[in-house]
Amino acid sequence: MTATTTGWGVELHGVTQRYGDVVALDDVTLTVRPGTITGLLGRNGSGKSTLASLVAAFRRPTAGRVLVDGEDPWENERVVPGVCFVRESGDVLDDYSLRDNLAYVSGARPAFSHELAGELLDLFELEPRRKPSKLSRGKKSAFGIVLGLASRAPLTILDEVHLGLDAPSRYAFYDALLADYAEHPRTLVLSSHLIGEIERLLEDVVVLDRGRVLVAQDAEGLRAEGLSVTGPADAVERFVAGRDVLASQRLAGTVQTTVRGVLTEGEVRRARDAGLELGPVPLQDLFVHLTDPQRTAGAADASRAADR
Amino acid sequence: MTTTTPRRPSPTAHTVRRLGAALLRLAGWFWALAVVVIVLANVVGWATRGSTDVSIAVYARQASTWFPFSLGIMLVSAYLRVHVASGMTRRTFVRAALVVQVAAALGYAAVLTLLVLVERAVHDALGWDSVITEVQLADASAPPWALLGDLAVPLVLANLSGLLVGIVYQRGGAWWGTLTLPLTVGPVVAALYVPGLRLMEVPGLWTTASDAQVLVLAVALGAVLAVLTASAFSLLARGAPVAAKP
Amino acid sequence: MFDGRDPVYLQIADQIRQDVLSGALGAEEQVMSTTQYATTFRINPATAAKAFAQLVDEGVLYKRRGVGMFVAPGARERLLADARESFFADAVDPVADAARLLGIDVEDVVARLRARAAAPTTPEGEAR
Known part of the structure; x- marks a missing residue:
């Protein structure tokens, strides 16, 4: 058969x-x-x-x-x-x-x-x-x-x-x-x-x-789209401005932000020069952020999400 | 031993075997119990009145109508979901269910007829009567084929009606299932009690026709109702969604 | 295992390169099949296959039809040559940059390198 x-x-x-x-x-x-x-x-x-x-x-x-x-x-x-x-x-x-x-x-x-x-x-x-x-x-x-x-x-x-x-x-x-x-x-x-x-x-x-398709792609590609950016609050905010911010956590002066999107090599260099740390995001976390009702229900305002 | 087979057996045949085996096992219990009760009742009649002059066996007509009716409901509620989940179409389930239920009805009718005849032979040997007091067309003097035909009509209808009631409850829920009972079970009740018209000599065709004619009429009417019931079941089952087990 | 930033298949490819470099996998030695890789590390076989395809392209592995994947002859030498080529850029330059930033005299760094290289054994495993 x-x-x-x-x-x-x-x-x-x-x-x-x-x-x-x-x-x-x-x-x-x-x-x-x-x-x-x-x-x-x-x-x-x-x-x-x-x-x-x-x-x-x-x-x-x-x-x-x-x-x-x-x-x-x-x-x-x-x-x-x-x-x-x-x-x-x-x-x-x-x-x-x-x-x-x-x-x-x-x-x-x-x-x-x-x-x-x-x-x-x-x-x-x-x-x-x-x-x-x-x-x-x-x-x-x-x-x-x-x-x-x-x-x-x-x-x-x-x-x-x-x-x-x-x-x-x-x-x-x-x-x-x-x-x-x-x-x-x-x-x-x-x-x-x-x-x-x-x-x-x-x-x-x-x-x-x-009831709607949020993502449909290869797992490797999706994983590559998730990125955590960690560093001083103002540097992180400058770097993620205009990007698709999924979540943000603040601890004292340090902010960790989860961003969706692939970075160019130039952007990676710029981030490192600004003293920012880039890291992977587990698929489970990415999934939780993507399906967060507060994110998808409202206008998914990036700056507001970053302030939370 | 090969671990994979290129073709599977006909799903209808596979399901007929499966459902048939389940029904056969239950039928074994049913008739074993029925025989015990019939013998006991005969003995009690003999002990209390010296003889049993009515056919006790024919009283099993009610039980052997409603027991397989309930099994029809069970077949739908237990097997349809599993059948579809196992990679078979509703179409083949409908075919298999109709085959086993009609076969069961004819089988029950044959066994019941046989029991009535055996009991009659025993009564004859003891010099007792075998009067049939059930509301049915074939009396004690009727030939075996007439008795068989007369018993088979409500039995076939009841078996098919069980399937219909099962699928209506499954698709429509308790509300619709109960509300439509006059339609889904009505034909069975009619088949069971329509002979009463002749026994009570209500004016009309039922009373004026000959024994043979009225039997043919009953069988024909039963066949029409059976086809209608089976069609309704088929239509509803073939479109049935398979919800998760609650 | 395989939790770094890079895609899993790149990590697998890296792992195999390291094994070839260290000699753990010799020339003409058979490599685990994609199936074995997938089941051992609980990853999708396609991911393992992607890593293997990359290594075949690089000439580190080659495929024997119906038998499996093998380490190509000369693979270790090629990888060593590549590693030597990138050694100064990847390893030495950052040291020089850091030394300048920290105000460490370059002669002190050189002295340290000499002392380290002269030490009887280098605990290679601890460095990783």
Whole structure:
């Protein structure tokens, strides 16, 4: 099957999703590159799960077009077997054993690997005879991961699945994900509001904020756009004037400001000459600043933000 | 052992097997219990009155109508979400659910008919009567096929109605689910009690037609209602969004 | 690991260059695969691949089809030559600038350099 060797891409064109009066997605246009590990980031209620639901044909958009591997996934017999969307809430048969659940899913997933499923059950210490209804939150999440990875779907979307896991299980999950991704390349979308740990796993990043796309680019590029400028207050203020200031902290006479934008070599030199220290900004911080309601709600006035 | 298969089995067949296995297990419990109750009731009748002159088995008609009805609701609420999440279309779920529910209805009708006939044979051997007091067309003198047809109509309708009630509750919530019950369950109730018109000799076609004619009429009417119920279920299920588990 | 200002792939490339320079990776020695790199350091395989591509361009690594990545013959010598070339600009000039700023006599700096170079062992690891 050629589909499992490359992974499937996703395109959204002007997609809007309303639930009654609530607009969950607002005219979203977006591409997920095939074969990437893409981070779908956003605060709670930003529309991540809704977006994934549309891509996985769990629901139909109010308006706009969703394409998975070039086709509308809704009730599409070719596409849906290759799209695996795992939600933290779980979509399993609660009163049947894990083994029964695996049998059910494996019969529906063309590329399902029993071997990988077995390895992952061992890894997460899941007993195949147990029922999902009897599992702890962490173990339930882990079983979702087992289904998600063992299905080897050309498009796999994991929604917040790592949040319920304890630290050792999370690292085991990252390792298993990378190892299987390297051996069986496919498109993986990791959706979360906590990105610190998964930051390095991502090739591309999509940031949603209140139903709109705030950022969609490669992770390396986004990281390079975040810059912290530290130094004497007046020097920092002079340097960041006119720039996209995301946040600012003052400690006595020293100010640390987070700026978005790439500096030229000349600007870097000018900053160093002015006694300013330039540093990286973790993606998680950048994300928090970008989706700060106070920043995006108002006129995002740079000077006002710098005074805070 | 190969770890990947290039093709998956037909999703409809896969789901029919899965749902069929679940229903079969529950049917086993249901009929085991039914047989015990039927035998006990016969024994009690014999012990208290010296003989049991009515068919006890046919009283299972109500239970074997409403039990699979409730299973129909369960199939929709438990399986539709998991089915779609496992990478299958609603279309194949609808097909599979219709197949297993109609098969279950015919199976229940066949088992029930068989129980009535066996009980009748036992009663005959003991010199007892087997009067049918249920509100239905086929009486104790009716041939087996008439009994089967008569029992099958409400059973098929109830099985399909269960699916419809399940999907209406899932899509419309408790308010709409309850409000539309007369429409979704009405046909089953009608199929169960329409024979009463003939028994009460209400003037009209039901009373004037021959036994065979009225049975054909009941089956035909049941078939029309069954198709309508199945179509409504199909239409609603094929557009159903799959919300997260609450 | 990999938390500096530079993109991760540049840091990986730097790491491998250092290993070649120090001799930890000898000529014709096989380098970890992108997959191994990705899983060992929990990074996206594409990031590791980007670093490798850069090193192949520079002639530090070369690819044997179907086998993996290897250290190119003469890679260490080339890197040494590059490092020597930038040594004065990167290491000595800042010392001279700092000395002037602090009012330290250049002869004192030279004396210190001589003494340091004559010391029996240089704790190389501590400098990093």
